[in-house]
Amino acid sequence: MFSSLRSTPAKTVTVTVNSQSVAAPEGQTVWATMALAGQLTTRKAALSGEDRSAFCAMGVCFECLVQIDGTPNQQACLRRVRDGMHIQTQDITETSKAPIQGIPE
Numbered sequence: 277m278f279s280s281l282r283s284t285p286a287k288t289v290t291v292t293v294n295s296q297s298v299a300a301p302e303g304q305t306v307w308a309t310m311a312l313a314g315q316l317t318t319r320k321a322a323l324s325g326e327d328r329s330a331f332c333a334m335g336v337c338f339e340c341l342v343q344i345d346g347t348p349n350q351q352a353c354l355r356r357v358r359d360g361m362h363i364q365t366q367d368i369t370e371t372s373k374a375p376i377q378g379i380p381e
């Protein structure tokens with residue numbers, strides 16, 4: 277579905293996307309890395325639990341929120357991959373037990 281437009285190979289880094297090891301060009305966005313790996317779901321909708329994914333790809337809509345290295349609410353379209361990064365689909369819904377950063381329980 278998605279393919280990279282880069283013709284020259286860049287230095288690659290290795291990240292984990294939902295337990296899948298993925299090699300990505302250094303500096304590529306988290307969203308592009310997920311899409312190229314075939315993992316399009318960035319988060320679950322808070323109320324319905326439906327799959328959500330990047331919409332604007334420029335930091336406006338917040339549809340692309342993911343968990344990076346254990347920290348939720350990171351915009352996948354703006355964050356760039358670095359070696360060893362752990363990226364997870366964010367699953368903070370009304371029924372989940374996941375903590376919402378900044379809101380004490």
Ligand code: FES
Nearest residue numbers: 333335337338353
């Ligand atoms: S896709 Fe819209 S903010 Fe990331």
